[in-house]
Amino acid sequence: MTPAARDYPRITVPPPGPKAREIVGRHDRYASTSLPKEYPLVVARGERAVVEDVDGNRYLDFMAGIAVASTGYGHPKVVKAIQDAAGRFLHICGADFYYEGYAALIERLAKLAPGASKKRVFLSNSGAEAVEGAIKLARHSTGRPALIAFSGAFHGRTYGAMTLTASKAVQRAGFAPFVPEVYHVPYGYRYRCDFCRGEPACTMRCVSSIEDDLFARRLDPKSVAAVFVEPVQGEGGYVVPPAGYLRALRELCDRYGILLVCDEVQSGIGRTGKLFACEHEGIEPDILLAAKGLGSGMPIGAIIAKESVMKWGPGAHGTTFGGNPVCCAAALATLDIVTGELLPNVQRMGERLLAGVRRLEQQHAAIGEVRGLGLMIGIEFVKDRATREPAPELVHDLVVRAFRKGLLLLGAGKSSLRLAPPLVIDEYDVDTALRIIDECLNELD
Numbered sequence: 418m419t420p421a422a423r424d425y426p427r428i429t430v431p432p433p434g435p436k437a438r439e440i441v442g443r444h445d446r447y448a449s450t451s452l453p454k455e456y457p458l459v460v461a462r463g464e465r466a467v468v469e470d471v472d473g474n475r476y477l478d479f480m481a482g483i484a485v486a487s488t489g490y491g492h493p494k495v496v497k498a499i500q501d502a503a504g505r506f507l508h509i510c511g512a513d514f515y516y517e518g519y520a521a522l523i524e525r526l527a528k529l530a531p532g533a534s535k536k537r538v539f540l541s542n543s544g545a546e547a548v549e550g551a552i553k554l555a556r557h558s559t560g561r562p563a564l565i566a567f568s569g570a571f572h573g574r575t576y577g578a579m580t581l582t583a584s585k586a587v588q589r590a591g592f593a594p595f596v597p598e599v600y601h602v603p604y605g606y607r608y609r610c611d612f613c614r615g616e617p618a619c620t621m622r623c624v625s626s627i628e629d630d631l632f633a634r635r636l637d638p639k640s641v642a643a644v645f646v647e648p649v650q651g652e653g654g655y656v657v658p659p660a661g662y663l664r665a666l667r668e669l670c671d672r673y674g675i676l677l678v679c680d681e682v683q684s685g686i687g688r689t690g691k692l693f694a695c696e697h698e699g700i701e702p703d704i705l706l707a708a709k710g711l712g713s714g715m716p717i718g719a720i721i722a723k724e725s726v727m728k729w730g731p732g733a734h735g736t737t738f739g740g741n742p743v744c745c746a747a748a749l750a751t752l753d754i755v756t757g758e759l760l761p762n763v764q765r766m767g768e769r770l771l772a773g774v775r776r777l778e779q780q781h782a783a784i785g786e787v788r789g790l791g792l793m794i795g796i797e798f799v800k801d802r803a804t805r806e807p808a809p810e811l812v813h814d815l816v817v818r819a820f821r822k823g824l825l826l827l828g829a830g831k832s833s834l835r836l837a838p839p840l841v842i843d844e845y846d847v848d849t850a851l852r853i854i855d856e857c858l859n860e861l862d
């Protein structure tokens with residue numbers, strides 16, 4: 418599957434084919450009933466931005482396993498790093514002992530994280546574990562209990578992370594009681610902003626209302642440990658907040674001694690054209706979280722905190738598997754590739770993709786809004802541009818149709834499509850994805 422061959426997308430058996438159906442049947446018989454499946458993709462292998470299913474169909478992947486396969490599938494440098502590390506030792510517990518890969522990765526992340534302050538790093542297994550650790554660190558470091566998060570936020574499935582989450586009600590239904598002292602406020606979601614949607618320009622009232630409403634009426638700011646924010650909302654719909662939004666949150670936090678936690682589990686590791694999305698605003702978070710794209714698919718997450726914040730004593734926080742040596746090797750190779758090769762490609766392909774999606778917006782009235790940074794592009798669908806009524810069924814139909822044509826997509830939020838391909842895509846991939854989305858929309862119009 419070299420780019421020259423271009424033998425994809427290629428559907429030879431309408432999916433799910435016979436081999437796929439057999440595996441789907443076994444899976445569905447035994448899997449937890451909580452796992453949603455948009456379409457029956459059964460993967461056999463992958464290369465670059467191409468995924469092959471068990472019946473030999475080849476798909477162009479524009480979702481990267483939820484923005485995880487940052488360097489694509491089977492990047493030779495990542496695979497080699499994993500193989501070499503696996504041949505040395507699989508585990509020793511980085512919380513209790515030392516190895517070079519762990520030291521190298523935390524040093525690299527501390528130096529790559531934005532801002533002049535010295536940093537320290539804790540390595541986890543996942544995004545939720547990084548969020549959970551950040552909640553503990555914020556409370557421990559400030560001695561304050563309260564946490565602020567945003568409507569539409571997604572931070573993970575464990576109790577603290579789930580309590581911060583306010584993306585889809587089903588993710589919380591039936592799980593009360595939640596972690597106490599969590600307050601949700603509106604995100605900088607201009608297309609559906611209750612404050613200034615009717616105004617000609619953004620008034621940033623979503624930020625000032627935290628002081629004018631929340632702090633004035635309901636919550637003592639001196640009891641707030643941290644604000645948790647996604648610099649671009651992921652699961653909530655690939656929502657890019659207005660320019661200046663993170664800077665305004667940074668200033669608000671500074672006025673009250675509140676920590677700013679940027680959850681870059683989805684937006685980090687080059688996804689938006691910078692290593693971390695908060696760099697677009699030139700701010701330094703007190704705590705920065707990474708996971709999804711960090712290991713190119715190997716499970717690893719990171720809490721990167723200012724040294725002045727990460728001062729908890731020995732035993733205060735730990736993990737058995739976090740910072741596993743094979744995962745550290747994958748993350749080091751990923752960072753080499755992303756910082757050394759891919760960032761300019763993300764910017765170029767992101768511009769090409771965004772321009773193409775804006776052309777589709779001209780042609781299809783179902784597209785209500787297009788927004789994006791780098792290769793983190795959201796398309797919000799509506800039943801009617803005037804009322805902006807969401808069109809969730811259309812997104813589902815679109816995603817299923819695209820799958821049958823050999824393009825892997827994923828929805829986000831109530832009524833949006835997220836475009837999050839591996840960062841290695843090229844012009845052919847961008848143009849092919851745009852052509853298939855256009856075809857699907859023509860069929861649905």
Ligand SMILES: *Cc1c(COP(=O)(O)O)cnc(C)c1O
Binds near residue numbers: 545546548647683709
């Ligand atoms: C996916 C995600 C998480 C949770 O990560 P897991 O590895 O699934 O636990 C947290 N925050 C954001 C922004 C995410 O996109």
